[in-house]
Amino acid sequence: MSMVSKLSIPALFVLSALVAAEPTHQNLGLDAGVLSQEPQWNLTISPDGKNLPEGKGTAAQGKEIFALQCAGCHGPEGIGASADPLMGEVGSLTSDFPEKTVNSYWPYATTLFDYIRRAMPIDAPFSLTADEVYALSAYILSQDGIIASDVELNRKNLPQVTMPNRDGFIAIYPE
């Protein structure tokens, strides 16, 4: 027993000396400079419109896509069905029955494009074309007059849309 102790004490000193002199691990990350420029690594669309793809769509086009792809869960009017409400209820946030729809609550229209493209329709995310997502965004926003019904949305004008609740949020972080 005592012999083991005598052996292990010097061994520990050697080990700690090595650790102090050398890095604890290798840097094993691979250069992703090229890879990270690919579209699949640039999905998030910022409020300034960064990463919005080329494409265009109108409310009239969006209305047809909505009926096919969205109404099943969101309801024909975009509210009152099993999925989150999308349209209507603008101005309801201070009422006794506030309804947080896209049009009443969401602060940025870019988020609508971002979320539809990555997550909708729920049984086939990433299945819609950029044109279809612009068209759906135009349809939803036009239903509450946030954009005119004849506006063709694209990567230039979508970030310029001002949502009714744009200034409705108080950042708690940083405290």
Place this chain on the structure above:
Amino acid sequence: MVDEPKNNRRQFLQKAALGGALVGAISIPVLSKAGETEFPDNLPEWMRMPGGDFTNYGQPSPHEQQVIRWISANPDAPGNGVSWTPLHDLQGTITPNGLHYERHHNGVPQIEPNEHLLVIDGLVDKALSFTVDTLMRYPMVSRLCFIECGGNSNSGWRSNPIQSQAGYAHGLVSNAEWTGIPLKLLLEEAGVQVTAKWAIAEGADASALNISIPIEKLLDDAILALYQNGERIRPENGYPMRLVLPGWEGILNVKWLRQLHLTASPAMSRDETAQYTELLPDGKARQFTFVNEAKSLITSPSLGMMLPDNPGIYQISGLAWSGRGKIVRVEISADGGESWTDAELQEPVLDKAFTRFSIPWKWQGEYAILQSRASDETGYVQPTRDALIENRGKHGFFHYNAIISWEITEEGDINHVYGF
């Protein structure tokens, strides 16, 4: 022979109740049979025949099949919902992996680990990608912590108290030992630029969940977790890797993590604007409310149980946790908050982790309202429901952490009430 064991067992229980002397007397006729002893008749069948086979992966006793996560999902989109940890059926502080709460936005992805990459890019000196295999070679740390969904206990905002068992109303919180790489190591390898204030984390699920996280937290105590309670993280909890941000709401602990994209400002994604924000009475909403404040829950006795003995001594037991640090005190009231007594805290009390509290209680058939009130090391005290609603209104939906009250009727039944 096949039918005998049940009878034998019943006899065993009866004899045991009658006492040793009588057992000997009744056993005499058995002894008269040549070649037999008294024991086969007195011992349960599982002591008289070889037991079951070894198992490659153990499962709970079939007698515990009611201890399950309660699933609540959208029938139109069954992958969008939650499952609740049955806190009322568990003891100690560790949530078994099969019972850790779930929140999925579009199902559990079945990720092929050899095809999964983590990319760290954006405002870094050098964009990097990591395979699972290379990450396994990094130094790892382990820590116990709770993860709580921002929407846990949200039925508390309703006008009437929900009559669900403790875990099925408050169990979108679980506690595990997470093991993985301090995220700081990977961020430093990529080289965080001074302009980087946020990282947009993205999951590899069928909602490509994206959410913005302050870089400050990622450089502090965040872990890129690969293991949960000693084994590789299960698919429903983020396999092959997830973020663990101790003390911060569940949505930020992104599962199936595929990317951290460093930016100067937040993405304003759906889950940091439309969801996980708290609407106040004036129509403004609290945003970036990351920390889960101190909270506690009596898990026993609780709804669905009853008090069988009057008078009787009962062990009040429950869990307390705080996203700001250690729990320092849990007080218990049996009179709806009129008077409070300190419960005992089970050691070790850990930072941002479940703390088990307990206190014996003698019940003598009186009407009672049991409550627990947690305090953390910052001095924060868990609020009453009235105080929470006074501050936040009734439409915040997220971050409900008010004192939870169990009504004990004179018959020993237990109901969820909102207290006084």
